[in-house]
Amino acid sequence: MGTEALVVGAGVIGLSTAIRLAEGGARVRVWAAEPPERTTSAVAAALWGPDFADPGRTWAYATQAELTLLAEDPTSGVRLCRGMQSSDLQAEPPPWVDRLPEVRICGPEELAPGMLVGLRTTVPVVDMPRYLEYLVTRLARTGTEVELRRVASLAEPAAAAPVVVNCTGVGARELTGDDELRPWWGQHVVVENPGLTEYYVEATRAREWASFFPHGDHVVLGGVVRPDVWDRSPDPEVAAGIRTRCAAVEPLLADAPVLEHRVGLRPWRPTPRLAAERLGEALVVHNYGHGGMGVCHSWGSADAVLALL
Numbered sequence: 001m002g003t004e005a006l007v008v009g010a011g012v013i014g015l016s017t018a019i020r021l022a023e024g025g026a027r028v029r030v031w032a033a034e035p036p037e038r039t040t041s042a043v044a045a046a047l048w049g050p051d052f053a054d055p056g057r058t059w060a061y062a063t064q065a066e067l068t069l070l071a072e073d074p075t076s077g078v079r080l081c082r083g084m085q086s087s088d089l090q091a092e093p094p095p096w097v098d099r100l101p102e103v104r105i106c107g108p109e110e111l112a113p114g115m116l117v118g119l120r121t122t123v124p125v126v127d128m129p130r131y132l133e134y135l136v137t138r139l140a141r142t143g144t145e146v147e148l149r150r151v152a153s154l155a156e157p158a159a160a161a162p163v164v165v166n167c168t169g170v171g172a173r174e175l176t177g178d179d180e181l182r183p184w185w186g187q188h189v190v191v192e193n194p195g196l197t198e199y200y201v202e203a204t205r206a207r208e209w210a211s212f213f214p215h216g217d218h219v220v221l222g223g224v225v226r227p228d229v230w231d232r233s234p235d236p237e238v239a240a241g242i243r244t245r246c247a248a249v250e251p252l253l254a255d256a257p258v259l260e261h262r263v264g265l266r267p268w269r270p271t272p273r274l275a276a277e278r279l280g281e282a283l284v285v286h287n288y289g290h291g292g293m294g295v296c297h298s299w300g301s302a303d304a305v306l307a308l309l
């Protein structure tokens with residue numbers, strides 16, 4: 001590309017976007033208020049899944065292809081994993097079920113109480129701390145390092161580079177004045193793996209659900225959402241509820257020793273913001289507001305950023 005770009009933010013959206021730019025020939029810098037391992041992305045479980053509507057659906061399918069390739073690299077933290085997805089939203093399989101590999105619709109006897117439909121499929125599952133390390137290393141191979149620098153205004157990066165990509169997650173609310181962007185607080189409990197090899201996740205109307213994702217020697221348990229909560233402190237009562245719900249699905253998890261509690265702020269917005277505008281002499285491209293779909297949207301939205309340049 002031959003251009004100079006400054007990416008603000010070093011979560012999965014920022015790192016994926018920076019890699020796409022740098023590997024496409026741009027001269028890239030990354031500024032971040034926090035290192036990747038302290039971002040909300042590091043807290044994610046994380047499972048690839050499709051979105052219900054465009055543009056997120058198109059971004060998710062593009063990301064599926066990328067993550068499937070990365071699963072061949074043992075250093076990436078990505079692997080293909082079989083497991084069960086269930087839902088109380090409708091009794092029929094989702095409209096995108098044909099896009100999932102090795103799908104089997106579950107019988108009623110396999111469903112947890114309250115679930116109306118379930119399917120078993122094989123999809124990319126991502127150990128996020130390892131994956132973020134992989135992304136940082138891959139970015140470094142292009143000559144780009146993450147610089148810890150908190151900005152008070154987008155005018156700062158706009159004065160430093162002709163192209164700025166705003167991937168600041170919930171931080172974009174203050175930077176842009178975007179009142180549609182809200183924090184959706186979430187917590188995970190990380191436990192020793194008692195021998196699980198398959199994931200489980202529920203899609204539900206409730207603000208609490210059961211999910212667990214094995215990553216070798218540990219399992220990440222969820223989940224919960226609390227809109228408009230900014231405090232990133234773990235809640236012991238929430239943690240207890242997560243463990244109870246997950247143990248009801250998989251009894252082996254009942255006595256698994258706790259290794260860690262993780263809390264993050266999902267950058268929720270009615271629709272993600274991916275758009276360009278001028279700020280002085282700089283072109284600013286916004287890429288934020290992906291909610292809990294950041295991993296699923298990451299590579300596809302990075303491609304969309306390139307299309308705007």
